[in-house]
Amino acid sequence: MRETFRELHTDGFFVMPNPWDVGSAVQLEDMGFKALATTSSGHAASLGRDDQEVLFDELCQHVAALTSAVGIPVNVDAERLFGDTPDECTANLIVLMECGAAGVSIEDYNPARGEIEPLVTFVAKVESCAAAAQDHGIVLTARAENHLYGRNDIDDTITRLQAFRAAGAEVVYAPGLTESEHIARIVNEVGGAVNVLLRDAGPTVAELADLGVRRASVGGMLAGVAYDAMQRCAQELLL
Template structure:
């Protein structure tokens, strides 16, 4: 499942035949000239609605922490995203305000609130355990968190940053839930992930970074007097 960062990328990915798309918080932030976690909730909702309106496939939203610290706030924001027409959304346990992973109990309470409201609106909720994305190599805690989030009502388990096949297989068997894996250069490819029991693979912000890096590379060639660019597949 590719993560689109704007309407143009979403339309192109949908035209390639992907059955569903996701957004990317870091890619969306890049498109606005910002860093990840620097986009507000109202901007996220408008972004999600624009992608939903542009394509005919389900769109799942990278909704970070759901922009709320309380269970009630989480539930309210899930309902708002449902009104934007999304098919799914996610909730993370990393708090950029503290620079730390949430304690398990309040994290699970937030997942439960999100899951209850998501279920009422027919949305798929992905719960994310962020340890490995932030350099915390506590695999046992990651598995325990994902299992706790599943029991709290999450539909999909996701621990971005895992690349070891046996660890990925352990997540699949331990959580007894559909598992999403972030595709990384040093990790298994989609076919290998399927063999491990993974149900969904996503790209995160990598496609956006690749696109922006390629554009900047060509722009650099132009700046150095080399050009015109020859890598585009269509005329302007």
């Protein structure tokens, strides 16, 4: 499964939707998608919580359940990898691999401090995780969270992604981008495989493929659509 996931990143373009539970994962596999990814916000919503409130043990149970239910690769949205040091992050990456993950994403936002981690601090984590990922055949994605938290500095984002690539991340990802020009710059200036979060205000799937993006995901969008639909239907049941 890990090798299959890696091969998806070598050529072309694919969409990797984000199920929030086993049922949605099975349905997406049945539709023909080649890989799936967990969503931290969608998983949290399924537990009645906000994003970044899920415990690591709960994430592991979630990953094990999804990977046992489907026959395609699953990438894990592991937030900060629940670690403050490179060693802690790497140990948790290996645990997620043992739960069945074919890929793992790590991001540079620290919710406890409410800030983007200093570049040197996060690069040390990426470097350690990338070495372990390579040893175990896992695809590591490193995320720059600038644009989700009001730091709309594309030059800084590119600098960070370049550092993540140099540290060994196979995939780079800056969620929140909507301008084709910025996405094209990342593809051309960073290299490696680029993931983009699909957004209503951003490029279409076809346009992302033309820009040279390797992978697109949807984050918590599908979970949000499902919960919104449930609320609308349930509202009609109230007297």
